[in-house]
Amino acid sequence: MYDEAMNAPVKTSDLTRQTLLEAAFAEIHRNGFQAASLTQILADTGLTKGALYHHFPDKKALGLAVVEEVIRPRLAAMMFEPLADTRQPLAAMQALLAAKAAEDDPMVVTLGCPLNNLMQEMSPVDESFRQRLNEVFEAWVAVVAAALKRGKTAGEVRRDVDAEATAFFIVSALEGCVGMSKNTQSVAAYRSCLAQLGRFLDTLREP
Amino acid sequence: MYDEAMNAPVKTSDLTRQTLLEAAFAEIHRNGFQAASLTQILADTGLTKGALYHHFPDKKALGLAVVEEVIRPRLAAMMFEPLADTRQPLAAMQALLAAKAAEDDPMVVTLGCPLNNLMQEMSPVDESFRQRLNEVFEAWVAVVAAALKRGKTAGEVRRDVDAEATAFFIVSALEGCVGMSKNTQSVAAYRSCLAQLGRFLDTLREP
DNA sequence: CTTGACACATACCAACCGGTATGTATGATG
DNA sequence: CATCATACATACCGGTTGGTATGTGTCAAG
Numbered sequence: 001m002y003d004e005a006m007n008a009p010v011k012t013s014d015l016t017r018q019t020l021l022e023a024a025f026a027e028i029h030r031n032g033f034q035a036a037s038l039t040q041i042l043a044d045t046g047l048t049k050g051a052l053y054h055h056f057p058d059k060k061a062l063g064l065a066v067v068e069e070v071i072r073p074r075l076a077a078m079m080f081e082p083l084a085d086t087r088q089p090l091a092a093m094q095a096l097l098a099a100k101a102a103e104d105d106p107m108v109v110t111l112g113c114p115l116n117n118l119m120q121e122m123s124p125v126d127e128s129f130r131q132r133l134n135e136v137f138e139a140w141v142a143v144v145a146a147a148l149k150r151g152k153t154a155g156e157v158r159r160d161v162d163a164e165a166t167a168f169f170i171v172s173a174l175e176g177c178v179g180m181s182k183n184t185q186s187v188a189a190y191r192s193c194l195a196q197l198g199r200f201l202d203t204l205r206e207p
Numbered sequence: 208m209y210d211e212a213m214n215a216p217v218k219t220s221d222l223t224r225q226t227l228l229e230a231a232f233a234e235i236h237r238n239g240f241q242a243a244s245l246t247q248i249l250a251d252t253g254l255t256k257g258a259l260y261h262h263f264p265d266k267k268a269l270g271l272a273v274v275e276e277v278i279r280p281r282l283a284a285m286m287f288e289p290l291a292d293t294r295q296p297l298a299a300m301q302a303l304l305a306a307k308a309a310e311d312d313p314m315v316v317t318l319g320c321p322l323n324n325l326m327q328e329m330s331p332v333d334e335s336f337r338q339r340l341n342e343v344f345e346a347w348v349a350v351v352a353a354a355l356k357r358g359k360t361a362g363e364v365r366r367d368v369d370a371e372a373t374a375f376f377i378v379s380a381l382e383g384c385v386g387m388s389k390n391t392q393s394v395a396a397y398r399s400c401l402a403q404l405g406r407f408l409d410t411l412r413e414p
Numbered sequence: 415c416t417t418g419a420c421a422c423a424t425a426c427c428a429a430c431c432g433g434t435a436t437g438t439a440t441g442a443t444g
Numbered sequence: 445c446a447t448c449a450t451a452c453a454t455a456c457c458g459g460t461t462g463g464t465a466t467g468t469g470t471c472a473a474g
Contacts, residue, residue: 039461049462117327119389165403173384175383176384177376177380183326183327185337200410244431244432245433256434257451257453266432
């Protein structure tokens, strides 16, 4: 069996590892890390503890691997990549918000953002978790900040906006909208909140 | 022993109940509800399970009582009351943000907002929790929305702002700022994020 | 053909959890 | 003074958890 893209051998061992990571991601997304049950993960995958503890030394390592190998790439593909080279970050972000709002039955309203959920739960409890999560979060902020700076030189964004602080706020407000919508369980509130964030983005536009 | 304000007898029973609630609040604030240990709460208070299960039928009832009798009043005193009758909600909220930013070593950066923490953790997991928490949250939004409406008639707030949607966003963004700052564990980031929220509030001002 | 490392499966364990059953001191009431 | 509910304390229980020790099949190397 060969991986067509990488043209490298795909060991079944890597497959089971990936299976464990995906199941762990889902379980953690549903119940949080501390309440996530290894037994449930194994039941979902049909694997056993032997497999799990062969690939991961303990539960914490599994959780950190989920952050690095599942959450981070997903976030990068969904949120980083669309802003990677834009000179019109405001337009790009508005399009992003519109796309997110257009989803019907967004899972983010039901279960929230996997990254945000873990940050809220684990940051005060476990320092190494906090560090890994913070790296992902700050990478996100950095992507937005860089896009805003390019927007400033390109004339889309006002010169007086503080790129870093504004980027931090934008990501924070977005996560806030997701979190509150998760609580109200209302897609309408979710869309309305995203629209308000869009209004804020408009205030950054060079007149 | 008498309560001076109410002029009603203060039973020691009510005192131990209050002790349990405060300890439970602290434990839940530190570890979340599901990870909160009843044993730890009892160790903190010096009480025993007999006392706990005399006052509360089970752990869930204790958690809900914490929401109703600790979190809600605290939030009301801190966030609702300053906006209760203002005709200049923007000025009042700016003052509120400034006051929060002025705190040195705000616990909210270390452990986050108790309400938001519980919402993020419990909303997808337990429906009755979600409902109680949502009542508190929507009461908060309603207070902000009412203040914004008064600001519109008083001429401080632009006529074209959607009071409900804007209020929802303001609270969401605030909780987002708190949550992200908890993750970065940075007071500076916290203050910067609040300042950006202040910038958004300025855009609502009637020119 | 043998050996041995890898990739799991099975069986088991101590610790802790929320919850309960029962005992007991106190204080109000008749 | 007797009674009885209140307000706890103590002891205990079944279930679940993360983690481990050991067994087993497979497969590549020598």
